[in-house]
Amino acid sequence: MAHQTLFDSDEPEAPTNRPAATGRIREWVSRPYARAILILTVVIGFVLLPLAWLILAAMNQTGAPASPIMEEIEKTVFWFTIVSIPMTAFVFAVLVYSLLGWKRISSDDPPMQESPAIRTNRTGTIMWTVVSSVLAFFLVVWGMIELAAITANSYGTIPADQQPGDEQPLIVNVTGQQWVWTFEYPGYDGATTPVLYLEKDRPVYFNVTSKDVIHNFWAVELGVKIDANPGAATQTGVTPTKAGVFNVRCAELCGLHHAYMETTIEVLPKEVFAAAMREMGGGKTS
Amino acid sequence: MSSATVVQQHSVPQPAQHGKPGGMIRHFNVVTAVILGLVLATIFGFLANRLVPSGATGATFAPVLPDVGFLAILIGWVLGFMIGIGAFIGPFRWLMGRDLTHADAEYLAGKDMGVGRYFRYTTDHKVVGIQYLVGFMVIIGLGGLLAMLIRTELGVTWAGVFSPDSYNTLIGTHGIAMIIAMIIAISGPVGNFIVPIMIGARDMAFPRLNALSFWLLAAAVPCLVASMFAGGIRDGWSVYQPLASQSPPGMIGYQITIIVFAISTGIASVNLMTTILRMRAKGMTWARTPVLVYGIFGAALMGLYAFPFYQYSQILALSDRIFGTSFFNPVEGGSVWLYENLFWLLGHPEVYVILLPSIAVCLELIPVFMRKPLFAMGFAIAGVVGVVIMSGLVWAHHMYMTGWAPFANYPFMLSTEMISIPVGFLVLVAIGTLWRGTAWTRLPLMAVYAVIFNKMIGGVTGIYLSDVPADQFFHGSMFVVAHFHYMLMGAGLFGAMAGIAFYFPKMTGHILDERMGSIGLWTAFAGFQLTFGSMFVAGLQGQPRRVLQFDNLFNISNWLSTIGAYTIGIGMLIFLAAIIFSWRNGKVASGNPWASKSLEWQTPTPVPLENFTVLPVVTERPYDYGVPDPYATAQKTSSDKAGVQ
Amino acid sequence: MKRLLVTVLTLVLGVGLVAGVAAWQIVRGEEPPPLEVKAAGTLDTPQGELPHYELEMTVYPNSSPAVAPPKEPRLLAASLSGQPFYHPSTSIRVPANSAVTIHFRQYDGGGQIYNPFFAKVHGSIDGTMTVNGKKVTEIDQASVGHTFTVHQYPESGQPNLFLSVPLPMVPSNVKTDSNGYPVTPQEISVTFITGEAGTYVWNCEFPCGDLYQEFGGAMQTRGWMAGTFEVV
């Protein structure tokens, strides 16, 4: 132990003796524990695999996805699950095998027998670093692309004059206050409702603000979530693609009746929506 | 020059011994502290009542008294408590030029004092470590009680046990009590008791600051309890403004607790860092420093830069409340995003303040039980350093959905997902050390298995939350709650259990009862998976967090969650019973029951006052366990047996 | 066996503590006792002839020797004294599928409401209410005293019921009696139809508490300006 650095390698064989990479891989796989761990990894991986669908099933219980945004979100969740399964399975396999595969001792006294002194393993550490970096890189790239897509769908950063022009978007001013939501339709004479009415396949643009504390406007099945901040207006938007009754929940603790700050979204076909608006007092459309 | 001392060229004036060793501090202990605290609280409350009579009303309908009065009472309590414990004697003596003599210092360290030293302003790091251990158990007991009550409310859906205001109080107090408990969980007991011995020091760098940091904590926690009787903390542990400024006077209890606790943490961080940097034994180079020391150092460093933001966010909030300033009041120009930023500037490093020591303890004890050196120690250190650096750059991932700055979501998503690489290094080191080892399946090692399992689940669910699109669904839902419980409880608390079980023989001289401890651990572990596993499901289904009433859809997952929570409670109580039983009646431990090679196990148990009679010199790397790797040394053989070795 | 004894003792103490607090909480009963309705024959409504019930509630600006304030923990009560509350109870229980008339007597002042939506009547028969004998659909949003707003309960299968009644304020210059209350309160009655059985919450949407936006204190405390509304 003469020279000691943090990253020194304890592999004793000189580089000249090192067999070729394929040979070393073959040798490694031929070790009994290696094969067992690989098999275990695959088995655990397949056991975990249904999670990817179960997660989506749980998310879809109340009717999601009802918008392109929610579809993007579910796609993200699905692929992230798939991608993270191999690494998780490998770690679990090592955990299981280190208890059951390699020897174990459960005496009260310290064991007399020592394990192999593996201080490092260049191949292993490099592989881990590369794999985890690639995974992280994948997550980042995927996230960026999806975020850009979602932002485009929700018109968050698009200037007002460049927003979807093929159809006039519906504008809804969402007001959170302790502990009710009110929805105002400036395009319909400022009709105001305690329930959110939306038109199927028509882009809707939300201006969200709060009269008092921070709330969070969460249109669950539409995959829309944005804080309602006092002293600021936040924008988001969505195109509901499925008619039905969905939920709005408040996802930010806002005081006594936070749990009751819920309401429903009714996504209606075009004519029904117009009729509903007329009934609410918004006769003329914009 | 008035004194008769002759100052030599190279000698230091010797302080005079005034009276008995210790001087004034002989008269102070926890009883005087509590008495003086209560007296001063009463006086301050009375004065506040006189200054702001209860009839006077503010700008609104409410009388001014409860806020000002409650604040005065809490300040009186903290001041009185700290005076009563003797915390101000040190500065006073420094001002008067009455330096400590060696005898004074020894008295302060609790020499020959018996059990009484645990109830005094004792500077010995081992005493402080035990005090922290007990303090941790008390606070986590409080937090656990509140957790059980929360789950009772959520599980017993057919009978509303609590009204919404009480329920919100439970949530907030549970959150902050658990955060405080987990921050001190390992850095407190292990950091104070073990680290100085581990690095071969006689004591911490600043022994009196060490005592101060604990007693500040002891003064702060009663404020938290008092707040529950003054309307409570109804706004979650993050007490977002401006909701918090609508809270009853109890909120002031939170603010005072945090202000005092942040001072305590800051001082403890300074102390730990200075000790680690300056007081390592001769020959303990950075390469020879155990990984636990790195972990504690990283946690202390993050606490150092993060806690002031938290403290000042609460100071500003208190100022808003008492003096009518408007930092967080949007009506008058304040910004809610300012609070969120200040809060999460602490908030995210704080998560790693909890997590890093826990992982470090695990990495520290795996080699001992595997009889193997730590695998790729360089990666462990790189992981700690990476986490410390990156933890300061990720805070706004708690604010993806606030609309604060939509463009900032891109860089913060990048940094958040990148932090998984250094954390991954720590996992690599852990499983690399398990690799091909012969597990000595004692309780501490088994707790490490639990930690790695939970850590993986917490980590994988974390990547959904780090991703903005997915977070658009998960933010503010039960999924988040389950995720951070996997991190803070599954990894943090189980890591603390591993650490306590591992260092128990050194701290108390008895071995933690293996069977009771294991039953407790695994009961809690099973309950944990059930509780938070079903909480994940509730989150996926769309249950927002911090609600006491929810859709029927979530009933089943909440019922399961509650059953699991009770199981955790029972497991934790069994573990607690194991600690209580073993402390006095457990099997007597030798100095080194785990046959470890690190320094702290080379001292006798109980550890003598100054740890080492002769300061050790370190000549080898830590974790010098194991035999040469048969696969590396043997010529190419196809022996299957060798693999098992 | 000492080990077992310690374990059992710890378990008993721990479980007992949790159970004790929960039981004490249930016995203490934070919600005030429910307010029952009085039967008042039948009423002709758009939905046909329905059994009619009546309910009386009073809003006081603060407590007085004549009217005791809602019960609250001591320290909190000190901070709430001087704040308005609904009397005699905030837990309301009404029968299902019937017409219910609530008579409010409003003794409190008021001012501008944040959201003009709540200065209108929502959810009553014809969308009207009676203020001092006059039928109105909304009141001046600058002179609201309180509102009585029943809303959503986050349980699926709950029938929809959204009722919001603004109660006009009492002008500040009217004569007051020895208790400090106006001699003549605002008298409001509203009639609405309850549907199927369900549970709801209600609260006041006019800021009348203290602290930030005057939405603290009484506004955030059950028994004062918020409560439960049960249709049975």
Next chain:
Amino acid sequence: MSDTVNPAPVSPTTGEPVQVVAARNRLGIYFLIVIDFMGTMALIISYAYLWSLNVNNGWAPPGSQFTAFMSNGPAPSATGTSFAADWPFWVITFAVLVTCALTWWSYRLTRRGDQAVATAVGAAAIVVAIATLVAQWWQISTLPFGAANGTYASAVLILLSGNIVHLLVVIFLLLGITNRVRMGLISRSNPWQSQFVSIWITWIAIAFILGAFVTSTMKVSPNDNPTRFGGFEPRTSQPSPAASASPSASPSPSASPSASPSPSS
């Protein structure tokens, strides 16, 4: 009294060489400065953040009647925004710099063994520090606004309160260190505590400079189209929403006909 010449003086408390103790304590001081620096940064970030946002036009609300913090302040300015004068910040900062210089000088003298002069210089530093404290209090009490006059007032007042706390700490440290120099506890062989106090006061001076800098460079908010409280951005090209009640301003007239209730029936 040991009068033997000891090549490496040891600390009487722990028995270690004083240099070792000093190096440790100096590191501790640096860490404490990091803590205090982060706290001060929290205040400065708050200042800059609120300055840049100007939510609800509340940074320095125009037309609002600024009221004096103390009764002996000047008459409130009734029109426009009112900001604190720059020069008191810089005068006070200068005074702190003088204190800092005196402290370092005192430390140099102590190292040279000039005990009597060092004590005198230390005493002078105390006098300057106390004068600074008085000046700081004077500045706070004569500000043309009170704590509730918008966020500018809040941010300035909290910065100045931070200054007061810093000055109190400085005065305590100076009192102690000068007393100790006088008693000979801080001497040529062990002058380190004097150095630590000087380091600390140097940081305090920097904190004052930072405070004075932000208050004198960031005054009128750059955001002249601030978000209205509880309202909506004028970004929608649609008809603006019906009058949203602004709780702070005068009641907006309701557009809809309202049945005004008669107060007495």
